[in-house]
Amino acid sequence: MRIEKLVLHQFRNIEQCSIQAHPRFNIIHGRNGQGKTNVLESIYLAGTLKSFRGAKNQELIQFDQREAAVRAVVKRRELTREILVQIRQNGKFVTLDEKKVKSVQETFGQLNVVVFSPEDLVLSKGGASNRRLFLDRAIFQFNPIYAKTTKAFEIALKNRNSIIKDLRISGKNKAVLEAFDPQVVELGSKMIFQRLQFIQSFRKYFLEAYATLSSGEQEVGLSYRSEIAETEDLELDSIEKSFGEKLEQFRNRDLQRGYTTVGPQSDDVEFILDGRSARTFASQGQHRSLVLSLKMAEIQHLGEVLDFQPVLLLDDVSSELDKKRNAQLMEFLMNRPGQIFISTTDPAYLELQSEFNQYKMENGVLVEEGLIQ
Helix, strand or coil: CEEEEEEEEEECCEEEEEEECCCCEEEEECCCCCCHHHHHHHHHHHHHCCCCCCCCHHHHECCCCCEEEEEEEEEECCEEEEEEEEEECCEEEEEECCEECCCHHHHCCCCCEEEECHHHHHCCCCCHHHHHHHHHHHHHCCCHHHHHHHHHHHHHHHHHHHHHHHHHHHCCCHHHHHHCHHHHHHHHHHHHHHHHHHHHHHHHHHHHHHHHHHCCCCCEEEEEECCCCCCCCCCHHHHHHHHHHHHHHCHHHHHHHCCCCCCHHHCEEEEEECCEEHHHHCCHHHHHHHHHHHHHHHHHHHHHHHCCCCEEEEECCHHHCCHHHHHHHHHHHHCCCCCEEEEECCHHHCCCCCCEEEEEEECCEEEEEEEEC
16 A cells, blocks of 8 residues: 555645655655644545544644645555545545545545654553553554444443533432443443454564564563453453443442543553563663554554555654664664655654655745655
């Protein structure tokens, strides 16, 4: 899979730009704040209809304009298709080969992307919400129904939390919560089950990646932590049964705190180094190796599941890694197939031993500097 052409119109600070992409490496360089990341964000948007920076529609549209557009010509095996995403304040409107699509499922698989940005470096030591987001994005890449499930669960959870707040004020019978529990249980259990299945298949790629980076100096582990699923060897019906029991058990706790305290929205992923929690005991260098291993594993896992390589986006990561880890990352990239877009303040950081297309970004204007060999 690769992008053959990318065209942006009034996207963030970019008035207009067009890229004829190299099938392997595409380097976009320039000072901070010039718009390099915006190009990578547009590619992610074309593949997922979302911003990896969590931006709202209005934030994606150039100042004083009413809409923006991203057009990507994508080749997957022998099939070439055109994805057009028009962004307005009231939503995103997508056409596939000039035909309007009605749901995100219709665009699924046309452009699969994996992004690695400096924000990802907090995955191993930051809050649990970052790790849950990583899980959910990774699963959605090969299972579009999962996104629909998570959205429905968020709505059901929001409704249950609203009832909890009302009950705290009114003091009415807490049994009214029982009417909202079945939907929360059904949807939340599906999420947990999918996450457990992902962790079980993903773990081997993560362990192999970390062993390579650390030369096997530490024993590493990766576990899903949940009050509902205390073991990973659970079937969906067992998770549903446990979830229902936990909601009943913690009903008073939920009422005291004012929100639902148990469920996939509270679960976490734990990294283990030599039998201890990496979040507490890992060094700064070990945290970086853990996250780098996580992203390397995501690329390899998705390639295996899809049976083709996704497009990889690296947003100024090289400047955040030390020389050793940067060299290991570049070696990994050189040894895997697939198309890669890299943003950087200085191409010298990359030490890339391959030909690539190079572009310079300045004040939202992208200038092609040609093929570098």
